[in-house]
Amino acid sequence: MIPNDWLRSEAAELRYVVVLEIVADSHRQFRPLAKPDAGAPWRSRDCDLRSAVRREIAECLAPPGIAMEEFWVPGGGDNRADIAVVDTKVRGFELKSASDSLARLPSQVTAFGRVFDFMTLVADSSHLQAAEILVPGWWGITEACAGQNGVTLRQLREPGENPEVDRIARLMLLWHCDLVDVASQFGLTRVERMPKARLRELLSNAAADTGTLDDIVATALRSRPRAKAALAS
Secondary structure (H helix, E strand, O other), X not given: OOOOHHHHOOHHHOOOOOOXXXXXXXXXXXXXXXXXXXXXXXXXXXXXXXXXXXXXXXXXXXXXXXXXEEEEOOOOOOOEEEEEEEOOOEEEEEEXXXXXXXXXXXXXXXXXXXXXXXXXXXXXXXXXXXXXXXXXXXXXXXXXXXXXXXXXXXXXXXXXXXXXOOHHHHHOOOOHHHHHHHHHHOOOOOOOOOOHHHHHHHHHXXXXXXXXXXXXXXXXXXXXXXXXXXXXX
């Protein structure tokens, strides 16, 4: 089960950034859950877990709730969280089906720990024992249980807040145009052609506190034009 208090809080005033649009009052766009073949052992796949998580997010969000899939994070390589929701915080979900390996999880823990406020691992039952050792205590853990009707989710540990978000890494989530816009709000001038690294340094120093910086990033992500933020689903 995915905790829904944070999804419902301030729902009326929140807008979510999109790679895949998730609408709370319509499940028709979700891919049906796979069912095991009769007489054969069944291994969950990424699409099975993804459908279950999408559905739970949709049930918790007030329309028109929007989330992101394949959310890129800095840190070298092609690190992407499977699903992210951006409200006043940045929240990630990493999915590990029975068909997946845990080989990349240690590097993902490091990369995701730099930018996400809350992180939840959604793992097939077969991965739980090994996965619990690999993720830090502030990560939430949800078990994906395979049954005759597909995958159901069972929360084992609620996520806590990340104690070590990296300010510069968080700013790396923003495009150059986002950084220029935010810099202008801080009264910084002649920044249009400034390199992104320099802009991030200036904004990190200009923000009065970490909370202010969090608000800046979340607002910028939520404000991106849907057509530019969306990828084909």
